[in-house]
Structures are given as structure tokens and as C-alpha cells.
Amino acid sequence: xxxxxxxxxxxxxxxxxxxxxxxxxxxxxxxxxxxxxxxxxxxxxxxxxxxxxxxxxxxxxxxxxxxxxxxxxxxxxxxxxxxxxxxxxxxxxxxxxxxxxxxxxxxxxxxxxxxxxxxxxxxxxxxxxxxxxxxxxxxxxxxxxxxxxxxxxxxxxxxxxxxxxxxxx
Amino acid sequence: xxxxxxxxxxxxxxxxxxxxxxxxxxxxxxxxxxxxxxxxxxxxxxxxxxxxxxxxxxxxxxxxxxxxxxxxxxxxxxxxxxxxxxxxxxxxxxxxxxxxxxxxxxxxxxxxxxxxxxxxxxxxxxxxxxxxxxxxxxxxxxxxxxxxxxxxxxxxxxxxxxxxxxxxxxxxxxxxxxxxxxxxxxxxxxxxxxxxxxxxxxxxxxxxxxx
Numbered sequence: 001x002x003x004x005x006x007x008x009x010x011x012x013x014x015x016x017x018x019x020x021x022x023x024x025x026x027x028x029x030x031x032x033x034x035x036x037x038x039x040x041x042x043x044x045x046x047x048x049x050x051x052x053x054x055x056x057x058x059x060x061x062x063x064x065x066x067x068x069x070x071x072x073x074x075x076x077x078x079x080x081x082x083x084x085x086x087x088x089x090x091x092x093x094x095x096x097x098x099x100x101x102x103x104x105x106x107x108x109x110x111x112x113x114x115x116x117x118x119x120x121x122x123x124x125x126x127x128x129x130x131x132x133x134x135x136x137x138x139x140x141x142x143x144x145x146x147x148x149x150x151x152x153x154x155x156x157x158x159x160x161x162x163x164x165x166x167x168x169x
Numbered sequence: 170x171x172x173x174x175x176x177x178x179x180x181x182x183x184x185x186x187x188x189x190x191x192x193x194x195x196x197x198x199x200x201x202x203x204x205x206x207x208x209x210x211x212x213x214x215x216x217x218x219x220x221x222x223x224x225x226x227x228x229x230x231x232x233x234x235x236x237x238x239x240x241x242x243x244x245x246x247x248x249x250x251x252x253x254x255x256x257x258x259x260x261x262x263x264x265x266x267x268x269x270x271x272x273x274x275x276x277x278x279x280x281x282x283x284x285x286x287x288x289x290x291x292x293x294x295x296x297x298x299x300x301x302x303x304x305x306x307x308x309x310x311x312x313x314x315x316x317x318x319x320x321x322x323x324x325x326x327x328x329x330x331x332x333x334x335x336x337x338x339x340x341x342x343x344x345x346x347x348x349x350x351x352x353x354x355x356x357x358x359x360x361x362x363x364x365x366x367x368x369x370x371x372x373x374x375x376x377x378x379x380x
Binding site for chain 1 (some may be wrong): 201208211221225226
């Protein structure tokens with residue numbers, strides 16, 4: 001009887017041992033490779049973003065128009081021409097607006113003037129630059145960035161429709 | 170203990186230890202050779218991008234110039250002397266009034282500072298003002314012939330001037346209380362102290378960006 005039971009168990013045992021996964025060292029290697037893959041993907045994304053900006057700058061070096069570089073997290077911006085800084089300025093945005101900002105090149109599509117002077121610079125659906133004191137609808141799908149009055153006025157008159165800007169969120 | 174129970178216990182022990190060693194991994198279904206190949210391919214892509222980026226960095230560095238340049242902000246009437254991101258001097262200036270004058274004959278002049286990229290073409294000590302036609306028209310005076318000595322006026326442009334071409338200069342002024350406003354006929358007026366620094370620092374060929 002006992003022999004019969006053993007004989008019944010044996011195939012299951014053989015089946016089980018055949019399916020036992022790979023040895024410990026291969027699993028360790030797999031885990032390391034997966035982690036490496038993740039890190040390499042992140043590194044590649046970062047390198048691509050860096051390249052995107054450098055290609056933007058290279059293009060604007062040869063261009064005959066002024067452009068903006070906006071470092072949103074750092075709260076700084078630059079008005080530039082052919083790679084030279086014409087003006088540094090400070091900028092600010094709400095946390096809500098900051099979350100909507102995506103790194104990349106944008107184009108000035110509209111300059112809005114009001115009775116009391118320049119109001120805003122609209123970069124399509126990507127961004128609106130405005131004077132710090134400007135009021136705007138509370139809920140706005142387009143993220144807004146504010147500049148001090150003097151800086152905004154200087155930048156407003158310096159750039160023309162079609163001017164480029166590059167944002168770093 | 171009978172052999173049957175011994176066998177079952179051994180079997181369970183093997184089952185437990187095998188599970189502990191192998192674990193249950195999400196990537197267990199990925200072939201390790203494929204994974205190695207993917208990682209290798211990503212490493213090569215990362216290296217390629219790094220090389221490309223270094224090339225771009227070098228190119229951009231070569232195009233960047235480390236020399237001094239001037240920037241005139243006509244909205245806020247400020248002139249800055251810069252070397253890259255370093256501001257060496259900020260001066261209150263006067264820029265074009267944006268007013269215009271019209272003569273009966275039909276000639277008219279708009280007094281605006283020249284926007285764009287200019288170059289310092291020359292430097293002068295004790296510059297002399299040669300009165301242009303508009304200065305007579307503005308005062309409702311008859312316009313004298315071009316070489317009339319009456320057109321030569323001294324001691325109104327300060328001690329120094331930087332020549333920008335087309336009649337425009339960066340020069341001094343007697344109206345220092347107006348610095349920081351739009352009051353000139355297009356030239357950039359600077360206070361004496363700042364003008365001296367500019368004259369002594371700036372070279373012929375220095376770029377001037379006016380916006």
C-alpha cells in the first residue's frame with residue numbers, strides 16, 4: 001500500500017521539480033537588469049530633453065529675433081538674442097499652474113494690450129506670461145506665469161509675434 | 170515514523186524551500202537573454218546621446234562670445250554693460266522721446282532710438298554736436314546750409330561719445346535730471362560718471378543691443 005502511495009506521489013514530485021524556477025543567481029541578475037533598464041530609460045529621457053534644448057539654442061543663435069528662456073522652478077527667466085542675455089528677470093507661478101507646464105519650445109501667438117498698457121503674452125495653449133498684478137479667471141486651462149511690471153513691459157515690447165521661448169518646468 | 174509520512178514531510182520541505190529560493194517575480198516570464206540584449210541596446214543609445222550632446226555643447230560653446238556688450242532697455246531707460254551673465258554696469262539713460270516733428274515742406278522726423286543690433290564704430294573725446302535740420306525745424310528757425318558754422322555746437326554732448334552710426338551716439342547730457350526718461354532725439358544719453366566707465370571699457374567693435 002505504501003509503495004502504491006509513493007508511486008502516486010512520484011510523478012507530482014518529478015513534475016514539480018521540473019517546474020522549479022531558475023537558480024537564485026539568475027533571478028538576482030534579472031532583478032538587476034530590470035533596475036538597470038529602468039534607470040537607463042530615465043537617463044535616455046533626460047539626455048533627449050537636454051538635446052532638445054541645445055538644438056533650440058543652436059537654432060536661435062542663427063536667428064535674427066529675440067527669444068525667452070523660462071526656468072519656472074527656479075523662478076528665473078532670460079531675454080536673449082543670438083545666445084546673449086539681454087535681460088534677466090524673476091517670474092512666479094502657482095503650484096497648480098506649475099503642474100501643467102511641460103518642458104519644451106513654445107511660440108508667441110498673441111500680444112494682448114489694454115487701456116493701461118500691455119496685459120499678456122500668449123503662447124498658444126502652452127503658457128500665458130503676464131504682469132504680476134494682473135487679474136485673471138480663477139480656473140484657466142492655460143498655465144500662467146507672472147513677471148514684475150518693469151520686466152513684463154520690457155519683455156512685451158522686446159518680442160514679436162512668432163518669437164520663440166523655451167520652458168523648463 | 171512510517172515511510173509514507175517521511176516522504177510527505179520531505180516533499181513539503183522541498184516545496185517550501187524551492188518557493189523561498191525562487192520567489193515569485195514579475196519578470197520571471199521575461200527571457201533573461203532578451204533582457205540582457207535590451208539593456209545593452211539602451212546602454213548604446215545612452216552613450217550615443219551623450220556623445221551627441223557633448224558635440225552640441227562644444228558647438229554652442231564655440232559660438233558663445235565672452236566679450237563685453239551693451240544692452241539698452243528703451244522701455245525702462247536703462248543701459249547695462251554685460252559680459253555673459255555678469256552685469257558690469259547698470260546706468261540710467263535717456264532714450265528717444267518717440268515724438269515727431271514735421272516740416273512744412275513735408276519732411277518729418279520720428280525721434281526714436283534705433284532698435285536692433287548695432288556696433289560701436291568709433292569713440293570720441295569732447296564730442297561736438299553738428300546740429301541737424303530737425304533741430305532748427307523744431308525751434309521754428311530757418312534751416313541753414315549744410316556746412317554752416319552755426320551748426321557746430323560744443324559742450325552739449327558731455328566729455329565722451331560712442332559712435333553707433335547713422336547719426337546715433339551714446340553720449341553725455343546737460344539734462345541729467347531727465348535721465349531715466351524718454352527725452353532724447355534718438356541718441357542714448359548717459360550720466361558723466363557712467364559715460365566715463367563706458368568710454369574707458371568699451372572697444373570699437375563692441376556690440377550694442379537696443380530693444
